[in-house]
Amino acid sequence: MKTPRLLWILGCLLVALSGLVACVAPTTPDAAEPMAEAEPEMVEIEYWQYNFEARVLAMDRLIEMFEAENPNIKVVHNSDVPYAEYRDKIAASVPAGVGPDVATLFYGWQTVWLDADYLVPLPEDAFPTAMIDDEFSPLVQASFVDGTLYTIPTAVRALAMFYNKDLMANAGLDPESPPTTLDELASQAAACTVRADNGDYEVQGFVVDLAAQDHHWFREVLVRQFGGEPFSADGQSVTWNSEAGQQAWDYLLKFKTELETGDRDLFDGSTQAFLAGRACFHIDGSFRLGTIANNAPDLNFGVVELPSHNGVQSTFGSYWTHGITQKGASDPARLDAAVKFLQFVTSDEAGSIWVDMVGELPARLNAGSDPDLLADPKLGAFAAGLAYAQATFFVNESDQRQALIDAYDMVVLGGEDQNAALDIAAETVQDILDAHYSQ
Amino acid sequence: MRLTLRQRQVLWAYAFLSVALVFFVIIRWYPALLSFNIAMRDWNTFKGSGPWVGLENYAAIWDDMWKPRSDVRAAFTNTLGYVLYGVPAQMVLALAVALLLDRIRVLSTLFRVAYFAPYVTSAVAVAFVWNWLYLPQTGLLAQVFDILRIPEQPFTKSPDQALASIVAVAVWQTLGYSVIIYLAGIKQIPATYYEAARIDGAAGARLFRHITLPLLNPVIVYLTVLSTISFLRLFALVQNMSPQGTGGPLKSTTTVVLEVYRKGFSSYDMGYAAALTVVLFFVILLITVVQLRFLTRRFEY
Numbered sequence: 001m002k003t004p005r006l007l008w009i010l011g012c013l014l015v016a017l018s019g020l021v022a023c024v025a026p027t028t029p030d031a032a033e034p035m036a037e038a039e040p041e042m043v044e045i046e047y048w049q050y051n052f053e054a055r056v057l058a059m060d061r062l063i064e065m066f067e068a069e070n071p072n073i074k075v076v077h078n079s080d081v082p083y084a085e086y087r088d089k090i091a092a093s094v095p096a097g098v099g100p101d102v103a104t105l106f107y108g109w110q111t112v113w114l115d116a117d118y119l120v121p122l123p124e125d126a127f128p129t130a131m132i133d134d135e136f137s138p139l140v141q142a143s144f145v146d147g148t149l150y151t152i153p154t155a156v157r158a159l160a161m162f163y164n165k166d167l168m169a170n171a172g173l174d175p176e177s178p179p180t181t182l183d184e185l186a187s188q189a190a191a192c193t194v195r196a197d198n199g200d201y202e203v204q205g206f207v208v209d210l211a212a213q214d215h216h217w218f219r220e221v222l223v224r225q226f227g228g229e230p231f232s233a234d235g236q237s238v239t240w241n242s243e244a245g246q247q248a249w250d251y252l253l254k255f256k257t258e259l260e261t262g263d264r265d266l267f268d269g270s271t272q273a274f275l276a277g278r279a280c281f282h283i284d285g286s287f288r289l290g291t292i293a294n295n296a297p298d299l300n301f302g303v304v305e306l307p308s309h310n311g312v313q314s315t316f317g318s319y320w321t322h323g324i325t326q327k328g329a330s331d332p333a334r335l336d337a338a339v340k341f342l343q344f345v346t347s348d349e350a351g352s353i354w355v356d357m358v359g360e361l362p363a364r365l366n367a368g369s370d371p372d373l374l375a376d377p378k379l380g381a382f383a384a385g386l387a388y389a390q391a392t393f394f395v396n397e398s399d400q401r402q403a404l405i406d407a408y409d410m411v412v413l414g415g416e417d418q419n420a421a422l423d424i425a426a427e428t429v430q431d432i433l434d435a436h437y438s439q
Numbered sequence: 440m441r442l443t444l445r446q447r448q449v450l451w452a453y454a455f456l457s458v459a460l461v462f463f464v465i466i467r468w469y470p471a472l473l474s475f476n477i478a479m480r481d482w483n484t485f486k487g488s489g490p491w492v493g494l495e496n497y498a499a500i501w502d503d504m505w506k507p508r509s510d511v512r513a514a515f516t517n518t519l520g521y522v523l524y525g526v527p528a529q530m531v532l533a534l535a536v537a538l539l540l541d542r543i544r545v546l547s548t549l550f551r552v553a554y555f556a557p558y559v560t561s562a563v564a565v566a567f568v569w570n571w572l573y574l575p576q577t578g579l580l581a582q583v584f585d586i587l588r589i590p591e592q593p594f595t596k597s598p599d600q601a602l603a604s605i606v607a608v609a610v611w612q613t614l615g616y617s618v619i620i621y622l623a624g625i626k627q628i629p630a631t632y633y634e635a636a637r638i639d640g641a642a643g644a645r646l647f648r649h650i651t652l653p654l655l656n657p658v659i660v661y662l663t664v665l666s667t668i669s670f671l672r673l674f675a676l677v678q679n680m681s682p683q684g685t686g687g688p689l690k691s692t693t694t695v696v697l698e699v700y701r702k703g704f705s706s707y708d709m710g711y712a713a714a715l716t717v718v719l720f721f722v723i724l725l726i727t728v729v730q731l732r733f734l735t736r737r738f739e740y
Contacts, residue, residue, distance in 0.1 A: 084683065084684060087704075087705065088700075088705060090706035091484045091485055091547055091704050092484070092704060093482070093488055094485050094486070094488035095484070112707065113485070116483050116484075116485030116486055116707060117482075117485070117486060118485045198585060200576050201576065211682065213681055247734075263575070265575050265593070265596045266574075266575055266576050266577070267577070375720060398705065399706075402683075402685060404680075405687075406687070406690075408599070409687065409688045409689050410689065413596075413597060413598055413688055413689065414598060414689060424508070428604075
């Protein structure tokens, strides 16, 4: 009887194959078999952040310390995903049943992640509200939704202005007196710009790059300095296209359209241009100190607070924050391990290590008010900025940023009237806000 | 029941072949069919599920098509642009290259490799290299233009040139494949036809027009259909050559597949994204059927 056996083999093959394919998704740590050797039972949690060298190194160090203190917890650190794909990868991991137990996210993404029920509230006993109010930077209040805390950061950051001392000296500017007002920034940037005969930029005075930090600078700094408010008091209406907003917008565009101090399409954007010694002034966060230390250690630069205008000082404050995912909360042992891990990475000790390695200031006021920190010639400008920093409440940070990038492109590439372009961007963002608040 | 040796061999053959079939059914067909279901749901990517909403996602696509500065409309018009520029350019260039390659004997393998190499290169790597070549001021093209005293061009940085710049790369990348298929087709044409025609006094362009071209018809149809489909599904190049992978500047390069990706994985609206894929599926189906119907000609000699 040959047939049945052959068919039998065929059938088995099919079943085996479909079984294989069904298991194609990598097994998650929860499938990790309980260790036979009795206690202490090993718990493995998976932690994700996007790839940013200084942060990865700092987190590796923290994990090492944490595991030494908690020998029964193993933290798998996934930092392979580049920034641009980070959110996409996380989203794709969910239906696959894999992904992080603890994830680091930009505070501006929290709304979108919560709309999808991706994050769970942090337990009140481990992170009491009163403790957050007293011991953490006021910026962290943005992590509360209706009084419930969902995420908590290791560090916070503010924007400040980086300046290249050598390029300033070459242009006959005094490298010890960088611009302190917007007018000075405009005039010094123009003076610092060097162009070849064919119009190529050899040195760019100042590059407006909305895809980098300049969209924050516009909303939270320039608009306020020209006498406006970026949003209505309840945060539900866009007001950065008011008359003050138009003046701020005009100031921003002027660097490209009138002063011609640089072009964000050169040298792969404003940040790379500054790192490569091709830009005199650059607005960025303290985290860039870590990048410069690692990638451009010879850059002769300084950092000052953002230029003021009409006597108004402002900066944009923000933070990358850590949350526990549904997957992390699905098993009590893992949730417990995740909470311990979060407590550790948001401790004073972690904050001090973080500021040394990454350049972001500790979110804990205790570690952040360290006098050595405030006196640091580079970190000082950021630390001072935190006192008056403003955080935007984002419904969808990337789409809100894209609206401003598009408005800039409409003017610079499409020849659109600048106020009309700003209104279009405001309308786009208002639609985003309306869609969120009408839910 | 006893099977003959031959029957048993056939059965074994099926056993081994079924591996590929099973793979295909589970990895390709099942998800494809599933997307028809997801398209009828308000499916959040993060949640991995969603309530049934019938045709709402399709209605939303339809509404979005007519909004000012609509992403979806830009995606469809650009995709059409990619096909209209890309397919003819690819067909004509590939045929020209194939005819030239068919003539040469010395170094012909080297040339074939050179033309085919981009096809086996990852689209992401290709995109990065071309990003550098296109770079304003410091890129190779900008420097060559400088030497030749031609004004520098913004290429992918300008809404007017970005689409054409990406088409050029896409054509360059896939040219090798079409060339190889053309070459195979050209080799199939019996030399006696040309000899007979020459005896009758035909030469050059007439040989090409009356012998080569008609006899290549099946190849041309096959390549047109295939390259149309590949341009309709353009994604990796656009994602890696437009600023922040958004299909810009000003949505000038976005494609339907890129919008599917952005809706599904950036806006987390998988239902809408699935509905968009279903629409694209029918567009591809329709275009392919029309092409097969109207391009196929029979020539008897």
